[in-house]
Amino acid sequence: MIANVSLLGLEAKRNALVERTLQWWDRRRRPLPWRAAPGQAPEPYHIWLSEILLQQTTASAAAPFYLKFIARWPRVEDLAKAQSEEVIAAFAGLGYYARARNMHACAKQIALEGGRFPAEEADLLSLPGVGPYTAAAISAIAFGHRAAPVDGNIARILARLVALEQSVKRSKSAIASVALALAPNERAGDFAQALMDIGATICRPRGPVCAACPLKEDCRALARGAPEAYPRQAQGRAKPRRRGAVFFARRADGAFLARRRPPNGLLASTIELPGTSWTTKGPGRPCPAAAPVAAAWRKVPGAVRQAFTHFSLSLTVYAGPFDGCAPEECFWVRPDSVDALGFSNVMRKAVAHALSAARFVRPQMHGGEAIGLDSDA
Numbered sequence: 001m002i003a004n005v006s007l008l009g010l011e012a013k014r015n016a017l018v019e020r021t022l023q024w025w026d027r028r029r030r031p032l033p034w035r036a037a038p039g040q041a042p043e044p045y046h047i048w049l050s051e052i053l054l055q056q057t058t059a060s061a062a063a064p065f066y067l068k069f070i071a072r073w074p075r076v077e078d079l080a081k082a083q084s085e086e087v088i089a090a091f092a093g094l095g096y097y098a099r100a101r102n103m104h105a106c107a108k109q110i111a112l113e114g115g116r117f118p119a120e121e122a123d124l125l126s127l128p129g130v131g132p133y134t135a136a137a138i139s140a141i142a143f144g145h146r147a148a149p150v151d152g153n154i155a156r157i158l159a160r161l162v163a164l165e166q167s168v169k170r171s172k173s174a175i176a177s178v179a180l181a182l183a184p185n186e187r188a189g190d191f192a193q194a195l196m197d198i199g200a201t202i203c204r205p206r207g208p209v210c211a212a213c214p215l216k217e218d219c220r221a222l223a224r225g226a227p228e229a230y231p232r233q234a235q236g237r238a239k240p241r242r243r244g245a246v247f248f249a250r251r252a253d254g255a256f257l258a259r260r261r262p263p264n265g266l267l268a269s270t271i272e273l274p275g276t277s278w279t280t281k282g283p284g285r286p287c288p289a290a291a292p293v294a295a296a297w298r299k300v301p302g303a304v305r306q307a308f309t310h311f312s313l314s315l316t317v318y319a320g321p322f323d324g325c326a327p328e329e330c331f332w333v334r335p336d337s338v339d340a341l342g343f344s345n346v347m348r349k350a351v352a353h354a355l356s357a358a359r360f361v362r363p364q365m366h367g368g369e370a371i372g373l374d375s376d377a
């Protein structure tokens with residue numbers, strides 16, 4: 001146990017703290033589309049779907065996706081019957097495409113079991129794509145079981161509440177203990193959602209609005225006059241950087257060549273511009289072998305950058321005219337259909353970068369002759 005986490009002190013005030021937090025929730029809860037109205041029973045499918053869509057993103061970003069999924073697949077059995085490409089395309093823009101595949105696999109499993117989600121955390125954990133946080137959130141919110149989901153926002157609140165002197169990364173079990181000590185027997189789902197809302201709207205990473213916080217009477221970070229000093233930061237290592245190149249082969253009618261990534265691995269099954277692999281050394285100069293077709297390739301000024309969990313990526317974009325047949329594994333995509341297809345975020349950026357580049361001017365065709373790449377690759 002970490003020395004400065006006095007759970008006994010916290011427990012003595014627990015009931016009052018929980019009561020204040022629930023009262024705040026009753027007045028201030030965010031009207032999110034997946035939430036049941038006061039007095040109504042939550043729908044487990046809605047809660048599960050929202051929690052999957054909310055992983056790694058905000059409620060405002062996830063809400064349009066949620067509404068789209070619910071309109072298209074109103075029941076978990078409907079989602080189970082969808083084609084996997086449809087689900088991946090509907091997920092496009094949320095990143096982490098393994099989640100789309102796991103979501104679909106989970107829907108199929110639930111449909112096979114009569115469309116009923118399990119209520120216990122242990123059973124939920126056995127479902128594809130459901131980790132400890134999601135299992136606790138579903139168990140608490142959808143079924144009212146006493147469970148304590150801890151995501152990044154809630155970990156920040158609790159680290160501030162007890163003024164943890166270690167980083168969140170090094171204090172996971174202590175934070176989980178505080179969360180469980182606070183979780184009430186009654187209204188555990190409301191309490192968890194209250195913490196989620198406090199984390200999103202009040203106890204923000206920068207500029208927490210402590211005056212409006214129902215936890216302020218017990219918050220040690222506030223009492224020390226330094227809420228932003230918590231959670232303590234871990235001494236982190238910089239992410240490795242990878243580089244690559246993609247090719248924007250544009251036809252006279254504006255369509256461009258794209259391909260689908262393999263069904264496994266990073267961004268699995270999403271649509272991408274053809275290009276090189278992403279390595280720390282980068283694509284080298286020049287790299288004609290990686291171009292999908294021979295064309296008068298020109299480097300688009302600037303680069304496309306994207307942060308992934310374990311590395312940061314810088315992509316060079318080459319643009320060139322091409323009016324031949326699409327090579328094997330490639331197909332033509334119209335720019336106005338990018339949003340409807342399963343392009344990943346980084347590839348949407350690459351397409352936008354190629355389309356908006358002021359210097360991209362359609363050069364003359366060269367009778368099919370391979371021109372190769374600019375030398376500044």
Ligand code: SF4
Pocket residue numbers: 157160161202203204208209210213214215216219220221222227
């Ligand atoms: S009082 Fe301030 S620092 Fe403490 S939990 Fe509330 S918003 Fe966060």
